[in-house]
Amino acid sequence: MTRPMYTWKKSSATQFHSDFVLQAAWDDLNRQRGHLPFLDASAIAAALSNFGNGNEIVLAGYQHNHIVAIFILNKTGRLQWSTFQPSQLPLGAWVGAAQVELHDLVHSLMRGPLGFCLAVSVTQIDPLYTSRSITEPHADAHQDLDYRTDDYISTASIDIKGSFEDYWAARGKNLRQNLRKQRNKLAADGVIARMRKLTDAAAMAQVLARYGALESAGWKADRGTAIHPDNAQGRFYLSLFEQAGKRGEALVYEYLFNDRTVAINLGLLRAGQLIVLKTAYDESIKALSPAFLLREEELQAFFGEGHVQRIEYYGKVMDWHTKLTQEARTLYHLTVYRWAWLQAWLTRRQAKAKIAQAASVQTPVSEPAVNSTPVATELH
Numbered sequence: 001m002t003r004p005m006y007t008w009k010k011s012s013a014t015q016f017h018s019d020f021v022l023q024a025a026w027d028d029l030n031r032q033r034g035h036l037p038f039l040d041a042s043a044i045a046a047a048l049s050n051f052g053n054g055n056e057i058v059l060a061g062y063q064h065n066h067i068v069a070i071f072i073l074n075k076t077g078r079l080q081w082s083t084f085q086p087s088q089l090p091l092g093a094w095v096g097a098a099q100v101e102l103h104d105l106v107h108s109l110m111r112g113p114l115g116f117c118l119a120v121s122v123t124q125i126d127p128l129y130t131s132r133s134i135t136e137p138h139a140d141a142h143q144d145l146d147y148r149t150d151d152y153i154s155t156a157s158i159d160i161k162g163s164f165e166d167y168w169a170a171r172g173k174n175l176r177q178n179l180r181k182q183r184n185k186l187a188a189d190g191v192i193a194r195m196r197k198l199t200d201a202a203a204m205a206q207v208l209a210r211y212g213a214l215e216s217a218g219w220k221a222d223r224g225t226a227i228h229p230d231n232a233q234g235r236f237y238l239s240l241f242e243q244a245g246k247r248g249e250a251l252v253y254e255y256l257f258n259d260r261t262v263a264i265n266l267g268l269l270r271a272g273q274l275i276v277l278k279t280a281y282d283e284s285i286k287a288l289s290p291a292f293l294l295r296e297e298e299l300q301a302f303f304g305e306g307h308v309q310r311i312e313y314y315g316k317v318m319d320w321h322t323k324l325t326q327e328a329r330t331l332y333h334l335t336v337y338r339w340a341w342l343q344a345w346l347t348r349r350q351a352k353a354k355i356a357q358a359a360s361v362q363t364p365v366s367e368p369a370v371n372s373t374p375v376a377t378e379l380h
Helices: 013-018 020-032 041-051 102-110 164-169 173-188 201-216 219-223 232-246 290-305 319-324 340-359
Strands: 007-012 057-063 066-077 080-083 094-096 119-125 147-159 193-198 250-257 260-270 273-281 310-316 328-337
Touching (some): 007 013, 013 020, 013 041, 020 041, 020 057, 020 066, 041 232, 066 102, 066 119, 147 319, 164 290, 193 201, 193 290, 201 232, 201 260, 201 273, 232 250, 232 260, 250 290, 260 290, 273 290, 290 319, 328 340
Parallel strands (some): 080 119, 273 310
Antiparallel strands (some): 057 066, 066 080, 066 094, 147 310, 147 328, 250 260
């Protein structure tokens, strides 16, 4: 089988935020493969500015003088590369035309602009937009393949169709009764629970500050990962949501007990698909579930208004997801190796290491020269 031919142009990712021609090409390719708002060029530029180390590179792939793919990569080890992947981005930083195959692109990268390297990993791929099944017609059934795919996480989604009454009736009885009791208790205590929607760019700074206050009072404060206006997290999300607000794509829901903010969902809405990027709630409230109360009212609005047809969570499936939906799929990593025998050798080595670890936790296991599974971070 003859692989497609690509030529590549390499540049420093530090120039990405000012290269408007490249950004326009990036956005065009993103539109062809998912059109995801968190993969817009402006979002990637904000991620590089706040989470990059300055050593990332941009590789633009050309076919017949047209850009058909762009990757942002960083070096992850000796002779190894991986897509730029801060935890704030649900998927790896690359875009490609609808007709190009990811495996062919990575195979070309390894033998072109990266020089001599042993492995390239593309992290956190969504099978909705890039199929996990890779066919190799030139390889017979007994030949080792030069790639492997590895599970990352299962992520949940909800299709908004039919009526809210039918959808809610299909939820667990305990959930419905529990939330009903909570609302009755709030009413008995004279607490007015209300939800408000924020979409304007001018409102984003203040609501993100309130969101950060919720996170800073909870477990994320101990880890140092809470949003704050003066940290990288805060600057990234402010840029992301102000840009989205200007496009009419920011969709933030805030829940209040009287005038007290108790839960916030940060979402991006594009073409009927809402991507919920982050959720925070007041962890000091023990007898109630403000985040679930907010989700119930959100869902009522979505079913009633029709502006949201699908919800994507892009985080690891948690127990609370399963109470709202049974729809899930697995995001994955792709690693392509320079030679098929290297992939086979590393797979066997990894299997032996697991057996050795299971046999005796006292025996240290050395790491292979090339990581067989890409290192990826949790979203939430």
